[in-house]
Amino acid sequence: MSPVPAGVLQLLALMAALALAYVPLGNYLAKVYSSPKHLRIEKWIYKGIGADPDTEMRWPAYLRGVLAFSVAGVLFLYLLQRLQGVLPGSLGFASIDPDQAFNTAASFVANTNWQSYYGEQAMGHVVQTAGLAVQNFVSAAVGIAVAVALVRGFARSRTGELGNFWADLVRGVVRVLVPIAVVGAVILVACGVIQNFSGIHEVGQFTGGSQQWNGGAVASQEVIKELGTNGGGYFNANSAHPFENPTPFTNLFEISLILLIPVALTRTFGVMTGSVRQGYAILATMATIWLSFVALMMWTEFAHHGPALQAAGGAMEGKEVRFGIGGSSIFAVSTTLTSTGAVDSFHSSYTGLGGGITMLGMMLGEIAPGGVGSGLYGMLVMAVIAVFIAGLMVGRTPEYLGKKIGTREIKFAACYILITPALVLVFTAAAMALPTPGDSMTNSGAHGFSEILYAYTSASNNNGSAFAGLNADTQWFNTTLGLAMLLGRFLPMVFVLALAGSLARQQPVPTTKGTLRTEKPLFSGLLVGAVLIITGLTYFPALALGPLAEGLA
Secondary structure (H helix, E strand, C coil), X not given: CCHHHHHHHHHHHHHHHHHHHXXXXXXXXXXXXXXXXXXXXXXXXXXXXXXXCCCCCEHHHHHHHHHHHHHHHHHHHHHHHHCHHHCCCCCCCCCCCHHHHHHHHHHHHCCCCCCCCCHHHHCCHHHHHHHHHHHHHHHHHHHHHHHHHHHHHHHCCCCCECCCHHHHHHHHHHHHHHHHHHHHHHHHHXXXXXXXXXXXXXXXXXXXXXXXXXXCCHHHHHHHHHHCCCCCCCCCCHHHCCCCCCCHHHHHHHHHHHHHHHHHHHHHHHHHHCCHHHHHHHHHHHHHHHHHHHHHHHHHHHCCCCHHHHHHCCCCCCECCCCHXXXXXXXXXHHHHCCCCCCCECHHHCCHHHHHHHHHHHHCCCCCCCCCCXXXXXXXXXXXXXXXXXXXXXXXXXXXXXXXXXXXXXXXXXXXXXXXHHHHHHHXXXXXXXXXXXXXXXXXXXXXXXHHHHHHHHHHCCCCCCCCCCCCCCHHHHHHHHHHHHHHHHHHHHHHHHHHHHHHCCCCCCCCCCCCCXXXXXXXXXXXXXXXXXXXXXXXXXXXHCHHHHHCC
């Protein structure tokens, strides 16, 4: 079979799998976060952490819970890395330097999983499993909890209460992430992904030396890496490594894990707000953007310019032959339109326009379908902006799901969408203006600029993938990228929860003939336009200096 039809068939199989899981998983998530009952193991956890799961929280208290838990996670992971040299199971690796330990701790707690180190050459079994893998679960659960809090803001009225953060966090881990991860890990092991605690061993003698490999609990970390839209790989090659992603089937399975929860959460949103059609409208918006990006990526990478690309069947540089252009393109788009950051190919080796597509996917805010939780709340904030624009057009007070979008709500939404671009552009400008950061670029010109632009775009949007070629293991990049990850993760949550609290206090507005029907295709089209125009205009000058200049050269 030729590469193009093979890529299309993979795309169709992926969509069919997601469609089968959409309703049951979405309904289950709604039940999990709406049930008044607590499992026995959950009660033990609440008792251990001293939390009362039945106490309702207003948005400041909910936010304090998010921040307190995350700060504790950063400190614990930082200390774990700094003490690695004296811990058992370290595989002989030394303790991590302070700047890199801060970067990694910030990265995994912020659900970014940016890595400025070689996983198999720096982290022992204890740090990988007790530190990084644990954060893969809990950071994802934090994102889902914040999204559910915003959904409750739309669903509730005449109250500022948004639920209980500790209950939402624990349920997300115990009832959602762990069960799916266990099943997924068994599937990955059956398909060839390794799962062990073996040490470093030589696998052969080669000219000029020998090659050493080490094992690890890879399958269990790989599944939550994708399911929780985390992205940090056990090995430096990430999901291009055969120990993490050995076959075309595992490649497609891992893509489905990336998209599974973000897609299903749109159904959860519809069920919890009492209108599944609203969930379908949000899903249609996400699907339109995702499919458009996949089609564009395949077109740019399959384009046969020059005899070498014609002989290879497309732009195969930096791509695994076992996945091909189709599988690599779907993975690249899915990982950058979500906050995953896992890669099965080098984005730096994509064509100029293909690399620009991966960057643009992150610049949109990773909302199609986005990260676990962060994709839904990001798209809902954009929906608030869209109804506000529609209200300006017709001279009517905007409403969404029966809630008025007034000055207070639009300020929260505006602050949300301005934070990430400010972080990306300010840090990129500083890195290009100062003399030292530019030394980390492998390439010059437009491609070199793209390396730095991609790095700060990835960090600020909590993606974690890299453009490759950039030496990010310096004090400047470890520190600034760590700050970008923390600010890009938690500042937007402040405004999301404040928006949720403001909406929950409102009295529902009755629907009239003049109300914008937000469950209709017209609104989905308006929402797509708002997303593309707002983010496109924000980032176009930067894109013009990098991937667009390279692609049109």
